[in-house]
Amino acid sequence: MNDQRTLSTVVELDSHEAGVRFSARGPRFTVDLDPFLNIDLFRMTGPVFAPHPHAGFSAVTYMFDDSTTRFHNRDSLGDRSMIEPGGLHWTVAGSGIVHDEVVEEVGRLGHGAQIFVRLPETDETADPYGMHFSSGELPSGELAEGVWLRVVAGEAFGMRSGVREAARAHVYDVVLGPGARVEIPVDPGSRGLVMTVQGAGRIATPVSRGTLGPAGLAVFEQGHGTVELEAAERGARFLFGAGRPLRTSAYMYGGFCLSSRERVTEAVDRYHSGDMHGLLTAP
Numbered sequence: 118m119n120d121q122r123t124l125s126t127v128v129e130l131d132s133h134e135a136g137v138r139f140s141a142r143g144p145r146f147t148v149d150l151d152p153f154l155n156i157d158l159f160r161m162t163g164p165v166f167a168p169h170p171h172a173g174f175s176a177v178t179y180m181f182d183d184s185t186t187r188f189h190n191r192d193s194l195g196d197r198s199m200i201e202p203g204g205l206h207w208t209v210a211g212s213g214i215v216h217d218e219v220v221e222e223v224g225r226l227g228h229g230a231q232i233f234v235r236l237p238e239t240d241e242t243a244d245p246y247g248m249h250f251s252s253g254e255l256p257s258g259e260l261a262e263g264v265w266l267r268v269v270a271g272e273a274f275g276m277r278s279g280v281r282e283a284a285r286a287h288v289y290d291v292v293l294g295p296g297a298r299v300e301i302p303v304d305p306g307s308r309g310l311v312m313t314v315q316g317a318g319r320i321a322t323p324v325s326r327g328t329l330g331p332a333g334l335a336v337f338e339q340g341h342g343t344v345e346l347e348a349a350e351r352g353a354r355f356l357f358g359a360g361r362p363l364r365t366s367a368y369m370y371g372g373f374c375l376s377s378r379e380r381v382t383e384a385v386d387r388y389h390s391g392d393m394h395g396l397l398t399a400p
Contacts, residue, residue, distance in 0.1 A: 122340035127327035203252025263294030309359030316353030
């Protein structure tokens with residue numbers, strides 16, 4: 118691959134709400150993020166969603182450090198864990214799970230990212246499993262003055278996350294002080310995205326550049342060259358994701374996304390038959 122890396126999308130995103138206890142900002146499945154399916158940056162202060170199923174991809178919850186409460190994760194695999202600020206729960210849904218997540222203390226803020234990651238066709242119906250990490254178990258460090266990065270998944274700058282999943286996605290939480298900048302290496306065969314969490318700034322590849330406002334989303338394509346992020350005068354926090362695109366078909370129905378209609382139908386049948394269990398019937 119001899120082409121230089123380019124930006125294919127630079128937009129500002131709208132927010133949506135579910136009552137008074139939940140708001141989120143994301144592309145809502147309208148932008149090609151392959152190997153990611155969708156990402157929502159959310160703020161939650163109370164119960165919103167009933168227990169629900171997923172199959173065919175990974176459903177990931179990462180909590181930002183400014184959350185003022187923990188997130189309670191429950192699922193049909195038997196998990197009953199608390200996602201603390203700076204922590205992560207990565208559910209590889211595979212053939213199917215049922216889960217719900219809610220703030221531990223009603224009225225306090227859970228601020229995080231809900232990340233959906235596609236699975237390769239060979240893995241999307243495999244047995245489900247979950248991985249849980251505290252903030253201290255996710256490697257992080259100050260790379261330079263005003264530049265801090267946590268490796269949520271994948272590896273960067275000599276730091277490697279403990280997340281193990283078939284798509285081999287990379288996810289970084291990047292915090293930049295006023296005017297600070299960082300160049301992030303990306304494999305030439307990978308594409309990815311950057312979302313503004315807080316603040317504003319700029320993004321650049323060897324041949325493209327764009328502005329990331331307070332609700333910014335940028336998508337960068339495969340090619341040679343790093344991805345440079347720079348904060349505006351008040352600093353910024355960005356969520357960075359990258360991975361090799363899977364280029365497989367995506368058929369969606371509710372919380373299911375698989376590579377064929379037949380597999381979606383099979384997942385729906387497994388859910389209705391009780392094969393995915395439930396929160397009260399977990400093994």
